[in-house]
Amino acid sequence: MKVILASESSTRKKLLKKTGVKFLSRKHSVAENRLKTELMVAKKTNRQIALALATAKANSISKSFPKDLIIGSDQILVCEKKIFNKPRNRKEAFNQLSLLTGKQHKLLSAVCVVLNQKRLWFCVKTASLRMKKHGTDVLRKYFQKLKKKQGYSVGVYRYEIDNGALFDWVKGKRETILGMPTKELLLFLKRTGVC
Secondary structure, eight states, X not given: OOEEESOOOHHHHHHHHHTTOOOEEOOOOOOHHHHHHHHHHTTOOHHHHHHHHHHHHHHHHHTTOTTSEEEEEEEEEEETTEEEOOOSSHHHHHHHHHHHTTOEEEEEEEEEEEETTEEEEEEEEXXXXXXXXXXXXXXXXXXXXXXXXXXXXXXXXXXXXXXXXXXXXXXXXXXXXXXXXXXXXXXXXXXXXXX
């Protein structure tokens, strides 16, 4: 039985690699924004939305690998009761980063394990962050440092690189902020004898 991460995210791959778990990674086929919108229309909670997205990603890979454990993960950002989507381009990314300045937001990170399209385990963790009130010039300088070729996270900022330099305060675990609660995941995988 193999372990497959339903993500090509370099951050998630690094997080999982640090646990010592041997795994492969595959790109999921979930239209995240469309599914997120459907879940919001259905009045699902933020926690339910994050978990449903993680599960859908895992199931999209599980169809082709029914005998393997598939790890799905997703993160949503909520600011002033609004759920953000990943920006599609640099203009959207800068605007989204600007919307967070001087405000508190929450990151909900969900991870699940699926076997043959059945969810065996899941965990959803929350982190709260308050971004300092930054002027446009500071945000532009920060934004210029971001690599254009990398996809944007839902919050746009690269916490794994700047260790929270943009923030007044942070409450929550680093792995939750980065998008995958790996400590709890590792405990589950150890209990199942995978590692």
